Amino acid sequence: MKRIRVIDSHTAGEPTRVVVEGGPALGTGPMTARMICFRDRFDSFRSAVVNEPRGSDTLVGALLCEPCRAGCAAGVIFFNNVGYLGMCGHGAIGVVSTLGYLGRIQPGRHRLETPAGTIAASLQASGEVVIENVASYRLAKGVALELEGYGRLTGDVAWGGNWFFLSEDHGLRLSEDNIDCLLECTWKIRRELRHRGITGRDRREIDHIALYAPPQRADADSRNFVLCPGGSYDRSPCGTGTSARVACLVADGRFGPGQTWRQESIIGSLFEATVRLDQGRIVPSIKGAAFVTAEATLLLDPRDPMRMGLKPMASP
Numbered sequence: 001m002k003r004i005r006v007i008d009s010h011t012a013g014e015p016t017r018v019v020v021e022g023g024p025a026l027g028t029g030p031m032t033a034r035m036i037c038f039r040d041r042f043d044s045f046r047s048a049v050v051n052e053p054r055g056s057d058t059l060v061g062a063l064l065c066e067p068c069r070a071g072c073a074a075g076v077i078f079f080n081n082v083g084y085l086g087m088c089g090h091g092a093i094g095v096v097s098t099l100g101y102l103g104r105i106q107p108g109r110h111r112l113e114t115p116a117g118t119i120a121a122s123l124q125a126s127g128e129v130v131i132e133n134v135a136s137y138r139l140a141k142g143v144a145l146e147l148e149g150y151g152r153l154t155g156d157v158a159w160g161g162n163w164f165f166l167s168e169d170h171g172l173r174l175s176e177d178n179i180d181c182l183l184e185c186t187w188k189i190r191r192e193l194r195h196r197g198i199t200g201r202d203r204r205e206i207d208h209i210a211l212y213a214p215p216q217r218a219d220a221d222s223r224n225f226v227l228c229p230g231g232s233y234d235r236s237p238c239g240t241g242t243s244a245r246v247a248c249l250v251a252d253g254r255f256g257p258g259q260t261w262r263q264e265s266i267i268g269s270l271f272e273a274t275v276r277l278d279q280g281r282i283v284p285s286i287k288g289a290a291f292v293t294a295e296a297t298l299l300l301d302p303r304d305p306m307r308m309g310l311k312p313m314a315s316p
Contacts, residue, residue: 012269013235016094051309086116087161089239160243186227
């Protein structure tokens, strides 16, 4: 009977499961190399932790690793129901809150090593967390798509730790009673991007789709709906998506240092974003809060034919 110790939390409604004991041995190299080792040799472990019957399509996993860079509080590899993430904003907030809950860090500024790069994280006395993300940027502006049933829309391709297509002119209503329509449209966007060969740098797939509309909250600047790679939608405002969003706003002259962007999610939760410029690079910071919801030991019974998890039903 294999045992895996995890801590569950949610950040603005989006769940994170941090593996603190029982993970695979990935070596001591850079986090990118360890992620490749994880993917190539231990992918069934990923599925066992986050997929049904123990998890769900919305759950993001985070494997804690010993960092290889001096001064980092931890290394972390993020994964979901279909694969691996270079970075995850809500997940990073969940990891920092979990490390605080475990007593491994105290309020203050810390660093996390991720496959997308090293990020800074500040755990505040209030329990809120500020993540200083990797440098973010827009790769392409005003990419036009024709979608059956939805017509023409345009969007930007941008990097915020993951690759995004971000659209404001979709004409759809961003509300919880319109989720099915939003899922259908964003799936079609992702398929059309793939069909046309539109990618991020190095031919990397654009696997996150974000739609934007005016907010419903009086204290927010924008509302979003984000399709995640495995077919679920983000309950949080999406940390990497908000990073990509503010990078586009900076590029358009609509946002800059000294300002705060308040991004509302499809369920009404909120992240606050700021930016600083570092030799021309846009470095976003995302502020949010995570709450620990469970301590658990996952059991992998060798007699169980479904112990390594079920494949997700959705596909792009």
